[in-house]
Amino acid sequence: MPHTTTPLPSKTGIQLEDVESAAKPQRIKPTDYTDNNINQDENKRLKDVEISVPVVYGTMAFYLGKKANELQSHKWTVYVRGATNEDLGVVIKQVVFQLHPSFDNPIRVVESPPFELSECGWGEFEICISILFHDDVCDKHVDLFHLLKLYPDAESGPQSTKKPVVVETYNEIVFPDPSENFLARVLNHPAVYVPRLPAGFNFPAPGARSYS
Structure with a gap:
C-alpha cells in the first residue's frame, strides 16, 4: 500500500447541505473554486450544471483469533470507494488517512486507486x-471522519x-458549475452522475482532457 508522511494541505473548507432525513446521504460540496491550478483555456465554467460523485467510506475489521498478539488482535482496512466499487481515480487525486498518533507514520497518503490502507x-x-x-476538478479538499x-x-x-465488522457511510460529493474539461472527462464514467447538460455544449478537444 503506497503511503508517505506528506503533511495535509493547508486549504480546506466544505459545505454540508441540509439533509431532509437521516436516511438520506449528506451531499458534500467543496467551496471556493479558484483557477490557480487550471489553464485559462480549460477553466470555462458551466453554469447550472452539477456533477455528483457517490462515495462510500468506512472500515472492515477482522478478528485474528485467540492466539493473536493482544496488541494486534485485529486486522482492519479503511477505504474510500465508489458506491458500487467504481474506480474514483478519474476524480480523486489522492486520499490522506490520519491514524491514531500511536501508529508509525500516522499520516498516510494513498496516491492511486484503490484508495485504502490496512493495519493491525x-x-x-x-x-x-x-x-x-x-x-x-477542485483545488479544495474534503475532510471526512x-x-x-x-x-x-x-x-x-x-x-x-470469519465474520468481519464492517461500518460504512454513503455520501455524495457535489461539484457545481464544473469546468468543461472536467465534464468532458467524466461524462460517461460509471462513478459520476451528471443530471443534465447545457444546451449547445461542445466538448473540448481530446488533447485538452488532462487532469494531472
Missing part, C-alpha cells in the same frame, strides 16, 4: 480521511475470525 491493532479510534481532487470499529455489537454475537 487492538483499539478503536477516529480516522480523518482527506480527499484531494485533480486540478481540473470515521470511527474505526473492531468489536461487534452484543446482539451480533461473539467475535469471529
Whole structure:
C-alpha cells in the first residue's frame, strides 16, 4: 500500500447541505473554486450544471483469533470507494488517512486507486480521511471522519475470525458549475452522475482532457 508522511494541505473548507432525513446521504460540496491550478483555456465554467460523485467510506475489521498478539488482535482496512466499487481515480487525486498518533507514520497518503490502507491493532479510534481532487476538478479538499470499529455489537454475537465488522457511510460529493474539461472527462464514467447538460455544449478537444 503506497503511503508517505506528506503533511495535509493547508486549504480546506466544505459545505454540508441540509439533509431532509437521516436516511438520506449528506451531499458534500467543496467551496471556493479558484483557477490557480487550471489553464485559462480549460477553466470555462458551466453554469447550472452539477456533477455528483457517490462515495462510500468506512472500515472492515477482522478478528485474528485467540492466539493473536493482544496488541494486534485485529486486522482492519479503511477505504474510500465508489458506491458500487467504481474506480474514483478519474476524480480523486489522492486520499490522506490520519491514524491514531500511536501508529508509525500516522499520516498516510494513498496516491492511486484503490484508495485504502490496512493495519493491525487492538483499539478503536477516529480516522480523518482527506480527499484531494485533480486540478481540473477542485483545488479544495474534503475532510471526512470515521470511527474505526473492531468489536461487534452484543446482539451480533461473539467475535469471529470469519465474520468481519464492517461500518460504512454513503455520501455524495457535489461539484457545481464544473469546468468543461472536467465534464468532458467524466461524462460517461460509471462513478459520476451528471443530471443534465447545457444546451449547445461542445466538448473540448481530446488533447485538452488532462487532469494531472
